[in-house]
Amino acid sequence: MDVLGAFALLLAFLAAVYAFVAGIAGIVTKRPLLTRSARNAGMAVFFLVLVAVGTLEFLFFTDNFSLAYVAEHSNRALPGFYKFAALWSGQEGSLLWWSFLLSTYVFFVLFLNRKKHPELMPWVGVITAGVQIFFLTLNNFVSNPFHILGSMNAAGVMHVAAVADGRGLNPLLQYYEMVIHPPMLYLGYTGFTIPFAFALAALLGRYPGEKWIHITRRWTMIAWCFQSVGILLGAHWAYAVLGWGGYWAWDPVENASLLPWITGTAFLHSVMMQEKRGMMKVWNVWLVFVTFMLCILGTFLTRSGVISSVHAFAQSSIGNWFLVFLGIILAVCIFAYSKNRDYLRSDNQLDSLVSRESSFLFNNLVLLAACFAVLWGTLFPVISEWFTGNKISVGPPFFNKVNVPIALFLLLLTGVGPLLAWRKTSTDALRRNFALPLAGGILAGIVAAVFGFRDFYSLICLILGVFVTLTIGSEFYRGARVIASRDGTNLLTAVGELTMRNTRRYGGYIIHFGMVLVFIGIAGQPFKQDIQKEMSIGDRINIGPYSILCQNFDQVSNGNYQADRATLEVFEDGKSVMMLYPEHRLYLASQVTETMVAIESAPLRDLYVVFAGKSPETGRPVIHAYLNPLVKFIWFGGIVVVLGTALALMPNKRLALALRAVEQPTWQGQEVARAISPVSTKASRDD
Amino acid sequence: MIRSHPQSNRQLRAGDACSARLLLVPLLFAAFLSFSPSALAQQTARAKELGGKLLCVCGCSQILTACNHVGCPYSHAMLKELDERVARGESDSLILQSFVQEYGPTVLAEPPARGFDWIAWIMPIIAPLIALFVVWQVVRRWRARAIPAVAGGAPGVSPELLSRARNAIDKDLDA
Numbered sequence: 001m002d003v004l005g006a007f008a009l010l011l012a013f014l015a016a017v018y019a020f021v022a023g024i025a026g027i028v029t030k031r032p033l034l035t036r037s038a039r040n041a042g043m044a045v046f047f048l049v050l051v052a053v054g055t056l057e058f059l060f061f062t063d064n065f066s067l068a069y070v071a072e073h074s075n076r077a078l079p080g081f082y083k084f085a086a087l088w089s090g091q092e093g094s095l096l097w098w099s100f101l102l103s104t105y106v107f108f109v110l111f112l113n114r115k116k117h118p119e120l121m122p123w124v125g126v127i128t129a130g131v132q133i134f135f136l137t138l139n140n141f142v143s144n145p146f147h148i149l150g151s152m153n154a155a156g157v158m159h160v161a162a163v164a165d166g167r168g169l170n171p172l173l174q175y176y177e178m179v180i181h182p183p184m185l186y187l188g189y190t191g192f193t194i195p196f197a198f199a200l201a202a203l204l205g206r207y208p209g210e211k212w213i214h215i216t217r218r219w220t221m222i223a224w225c226f227q228s229v230g231i232l233l234g235a236h237w238a239y240a241v242l243g244w245g246g247y248w249a250w251d252p253v254e255n256a257s258l259l260p261w262i263t264g265t266a267f268l269h270s271v272m273m274q275e276k277r278g279m280m281k282v283w284n285v286w287l288v289f290v291t292f293m294l295c296i297l298g299t300f301l302t303r304s305g306v307i308s309s310v311h312a313f314a315q316s317s318i319g320n321w322f323l324v325f326l327g328i329i330l331a332v333c334i335f336a337y338s339k340n341r342d343y344l345r346s347d348n349q350l351d352s353l354v355s356r357e358s359s360f361l362f363n364n365l366v367l368l369a370a371c372f373a374v375l376w377g378t379l380f381p382v383i384s385e386w387f388t389g390n391k392i393s394v395g396p397p398f399f400n401k402v403n404v405p406i407a408l409f410l411l412l413l414t415g416v417g418p419l420l421a422w423r424k425t426s427t428d429a430l431r432r433n434f435a436l437p438l439a440g441g442i443l444a445g446i447v448a449a450v451f452g453f454r455d456f457y458s459l460i461c462l463i464l465g466v467f468v469t470l471t472i473g474s475e476f477y478r479g480a481r482v483i484a485s486r487d488g489t490n491l492l493t494a495v496g497e498l499t500m501r502n503t504r505r506y507g508g509y510i511i512h513f514g515m516v517l518v519f520i521g522i523a524g525q526p527f528k529q530d531i532q533k534e535m536s537i538g539d540r541i542n543i544g545p546y547s548i549l550c551q552n553f554d555q556v557s558n559g560n561y562q563a564d565r566a567t568l569e570v571f572e573d574g575k576s577v578m579m580l581y582p583e584h585r586l587y588l589a590s591q592v593t594e595t596m597v598a599i600e601s602a603p604l605r606d607l608y609v610v611f612a613g614k615s616p617e618t619g620r621p622v623i624h625a626y627l628n629p630l631v632k633f634i635w636f637g638g639i640v641v642v643l644g645t646a647l648a649l650m651p652n653k654r655l656a657l658a659l660r661a662v663e664q665p666t667w668q669g670q671e672v673a674r675a676i677s678p679v680s681t682k683a684s685r686d687d
Numbered sequence: 688m689i690r691s692h693p694q695s696n697r698q699l700r701a702g703d704a705c706s707a708r709l710l711l712v713p714l715l716f717a718a719f720l721s722f723s724p725s726a727l728a729q730q731t732a733r734a735k736e737l738g739g740k741l742l743c744v745c746g747c748s749q750i751l752t753a754c755n756h757v758g759c760p761y762s763h764a765m766l767k768e769l770d771e772r773v774a775r776g777e778s779d780s781l782i783l784q785s786f787v788q789e790y791g792p793t794v795l796a797e798p799p800a801r802g803f804d805w806i807a808w809i810m811p812i813i814a815p816l817i818a819l820f821v822v823w824q825v826v827r828r829w830r831a832r833a834i835p836a837v838a839g840g841a842p843g844v845s846p847e848l849l850s851r852a853r854n855a856i857d858k859d860l861d862a
Contacts, residue, residue: 244753251748358826365822369815376814380798380807388803395742395796396750402811 002067005055006146009096012048012103013136015041016129023126027205035122039110042125045132046107049100056093056145060086066162069093069145075168075589077559085179086169091303091318092145094182098299099135101183102190106132109194109219120212123201131193134325143318168589171561177237185230185257189295191223192260195267196292199285203336206343213274213284218649220271220288224264225645231257232518232638243595243610245530245626247634250399252307255378256298259371263291266367273360276422281344282337283364289333294371296326306382359417366410373402404457408464411519414512415468418475437474441467453527461523465516472509500653507648514644517637524630532612534620535566544627546607547571548580553621561585563596566611566621570600582611582623605629734773738766741786742796750796765790 019041026035056069060083065071073086073093088097106128113121139145150160195216202212234257239247248254267287273280301307304319337344377394384392419433445463453459476495484494499506533541535550542548552567563583570578580598587594593613600607608626615622735752743754745761751769754762765786772782786794798804 244749246753249749249753361822361826365815365818368818369811372814373811376810377807384798384804384807391791391793392798392804393742393748393793393795394798394807395748397740398797398807401797402808406815 001055001059001064002146002148005052005059006144008048008051008055009136009139009144009146012045012052012099013133013140015044015048016132016136019045019129020126020133023122023129027122027126035125038122038129039114039125042110042129042132043107045129045136046103049096049103049136052139052146053087053096053100056087056096057084060084063166064162065164065166066148066150066160067145068147068149071149071163071166073166073169075166075560077589078166078169078174079560081176081179082169082174085173085182088182088186089169089173089178090145092139092143092147094186095135095138095143096145097182098186098190099132099139101186102128102132102135102193105190105194105219109197113215117207117211117215119205120198120201120207120215123205123207124197127197127200128193131197134321138318138321142321166589168560168587171585171587171590171592171594172241174560174587175237175241177233177240181230181233181237184226184233188223188225188227188230188257189260189299191219191226192264192288192292192295194219194223195288199288200333200336203285203340203343206340210274210278213271216288217268217271217275220264220268221645221649224261224268225642227257227261227264228641228645229638231261232635236635239608239631240597240599241594243597243612243624245528245608245610245624245628246525247631250377250396252378253298253302255374255399256301258374259298260291260294262367262371262374263287263294266364266371267291269360269367270364273357277357279357280360282341285337285344286333287364289329293326293329293333294375296322296329300326301378307378356417356420356422359413359420363410363413363417366406366413370403370406370410373406374399377402407519408457408460411461411464411468411516414515415464415471418509418512419471433471433474437467437470440470441465455523455526458523458526461519465520465523468516469513472513475509476506497653499647500650503650503652504648507644507646507650510644510647511641512644514637514640514642517633517640519637521630521633521635521637524628524633527629529627530625532622532624534615534618535623536620541623541625543607543625544605545572546625546627548609548623548625550621550623551579556583559588561587564611564614564621566609566623568598568609568623570607580607580609582609584611584613601632603632606631734770737773737779737782738769740783740796741765741769741794744790744794 019038021038022034022041023038026032026038059067059070060074061080063070063074063076069090069092070086073089074083078086086093088094109128110121110125113124148160149162153159198212198216198219201207231254234254235247238249238254239245267284270280270284270287274284300319300322304322306319377399380394381392384390415437416434419430419437421429441463444466445459448462449459453462476498477491479498480491480494483489483497484491487494487497489497529543531541531543533539535541537550537552539550540547547570549569549571550566551569554565554567556563556565563585565581565583568580568582569576570580578600580600582598583596585594585596586592595610595612598609606626606628608628610624610626612622612624614620738752739750741751743749743751743759743762743765745754745759747754747759751762751765769782769786772785777785783795792799798807800808
């Protein structure tokens with residue numbers, strides 16, 4: 001089976017090379033047959049990588065320990081779903097998984113656009129094939145997951161040797177979120193290849209108009225959404241597994257995932273400037289380029305060992321490959337830009353500084369400042385060592401000091417932006433739109449301060465959060481009121497109607513609301529409490545409104561691990577409210593110990609209990625309890641962001657009607673089609 | 688190795704010190720004050736604050752007070768030392784300096800704001816300011832280009848037509 005996988009992987013590489021070469025030949029010679037052939041080869045890569053991935057999964061599930069990668073990352077007692085996830089737990093498998101997800105995106109892009117954009121798609125095919133060649137080169141020749149365990153005798157004959165059982169999956173990865181977190185994050189990273197390919201293709205091919213923007217907006221949103229989910233799942237995994245009571249430690253690998261997300265966010269905003277006003281074309285193209293390059297840079301940081309991180313893969317020379325690839329991408333982008341920059345001239349100018357356009361400009365500037373601050377802090381230990389020869393650390397205090405003010409300013413702009421009109425906003429309109437949300441925010445701040453919510457940044461965050469929420473609410477209310485009075489419907493129905501008429505705009509507002517919830521959740525961090533105590537049966541610890549009684553310590557085990565388990569009864573106001581069972585596990589295959597945190601999550605606070613082990617001095621179990629306020633807001637905010645993105649990806653109701661009218665040219669249909677201007681129908685369809 | 692709770696260490700030290708000073712009546716009141724719950728809470732807060740300025744040197748990249756890794760060979764000893772130094776009443780700078788001497792400069796959670804490392808702090812401020820200046824220049828250029836275009840007017844387009852067209856576009860954009 002391993003031969004089948006290796007062979008499929010090699011064929012995938014050859015298919016990608018063919019797609020690249022034939023694609024270029026097709027563009028140069030303008031022969032459609034060659035272009036079509038290149039496209040089919042590009043799509044074939046997906047099926048070939050799928051065979052390779054399927055083969056490796058089969059080898060994991062059949063405990064085939066003759067394969068080095070399976071022996072290194074699995075064992076017989078490992079539960080089935082972790083065997084499935086073990087595929088991406090190491091360097092080789094994760095790169096294969098990357099290739100698989102990339103080829104999936106490429107397949108769908110090529111397939112869905114096979115009869116569209118004949119001038120643009122050949123370029124897109126060539127660029128995506130170029131990216132695939134790089135990753136398939138790594139899969140085949142640098143970090144191949146199909147190496148077998150064996151030795152060669154004096155005659156040069158290879159003898160396959162299998163170990164009885166594998167070393168098992170890293171215990172930190174044995175958590176159900178690890179089955180979905182890496183795929184989500186990788187779907188984000190690989191997804192940004194598509195807007196990059198379209199942007200570079202449009203620039204290289206001098207593709208006219210804003211078509212590439214319309215095509216790629218959806219793909220960018222999909223990649224952005226996956227990246228958001230991946231980041232939040234990673235944070236939740238850190239919270240639930242690492243046992244330190246937090247969810248974000250500004251670790252270089254965490255930062256690496258945040259960087260393209262920030263520039264992707266900036267692009268999703270500035271793209272509107274290009275769509276609506278034909279402005280910021282250079283900016284948008286470079287934002288897409290930078291986003292993709294940050295994906296590759298992040299992968300370089302994670303895999304090269306340049307920066308130390310608990311999340312990083314083992315140090316290897318693979319980082320040099322990424323560095324070379326990064327250099328090639330940069331060179332191609334600079335070449336394409338310098339050759340065709342006249343194609344990116346703006347159609348319009350900025351009419352006023354108090355306008356939606358300027359708010360987007362500031363939004364982009366602040367997002368880029370945040371991106372730079374994170375990147376700078378991440379790389380500074382290396383820079384400092386280069387210049388001074390001394391190693392230093394840049395830890396959470398630095399990132400918090402630098403990024404919290406930037407993030408709060410960004411939150412402010414989230415509220416201000418939607419209240420400004422395109423081109424120019426009058427002073428009267430400003431006063432009218434801002435008065436209520438601002439008053440509401442300040443009032444909420446006063447009430448919160450009275451009730452003890454007095455950390456400076458947290459208070460500002462709360463005020464801004466309420467301000468943004470009210471601006472979003474007022475946007476929905478004003479639009480819905482007009483529809484309700486015109487159609488005679490109730491306000492709630494009108495809100496639904498309004499939302500479905502412009503899903504992109506109102507989906508965007510819902511995403512903003514989700515981000516407000518995430519910010520509020522983070523604002524609870526300064527009010528965190530914790531206590532650690534050696535406990536015996538019958539002992540209690542008190543934290544916040546809770547009293548935790550230790551009822552029992554026992555041991556549980558299965559084939560995968562042995563665990564010390566605490567049985568804790570939690571009381572609130574004297575009443576027993578819950579039982580918690582934190583564990584301290586020893587994983588048998590790897591002989592690594594880990595904690596399994598017990599979390600009782602309420603809307604306003606989490607009770608988070610860790611069985612930290614046994615005291616070396618007394619041998620008594622040590623329990624560490626945390627009270628984490630508002631953490632649930634972060635996860636709930638993430639769900640709202642996903643829902644908002646899903647809504648923004650849906651077609652507008654007006655468009656759906658128009659399309660139906662076009663498909664069924666009845667008398668009524670023609671009337672509907674006439675009622676909608678051709679320009680807006682076309683633009684919306686492209687959306 | 689498991690981290691023991693700082694408070695329990697301090698309570699032990701409190702007991703020892705108290706017995707040594709019992710005979711000294713004038714100091715009794717001071718001793719009582721220093722071991723009262725409020726003083727203890729202040730010490731704990733200060734130790735926690737200082738612990739937030741230090742990284743655990745086990746390689747986890749977490750601040751000292753947050754390192755909760757099972758079997759961490761450093762955090763227990765480091766917290767104990769921090770606790771003892773705070774209890775001795777050493778100044779913040781002396782405590783941080785002694786940790787730097789013992790574990791190297793990587794023990795500090797943030798780069799010191801002096802020498803070359805000062806750049807770490809200044810760049811996140813300077814870079815956005817430069818970007819703001821560039822944006823400002825671009826906007827000025829845009830506006831300078833826009834003004835003559837509007838002043839000259841498009842040939843054959845009446846102001847009414849222009850206004851109607853703008854209104855139509857606004858309506859379209861707001862939809």
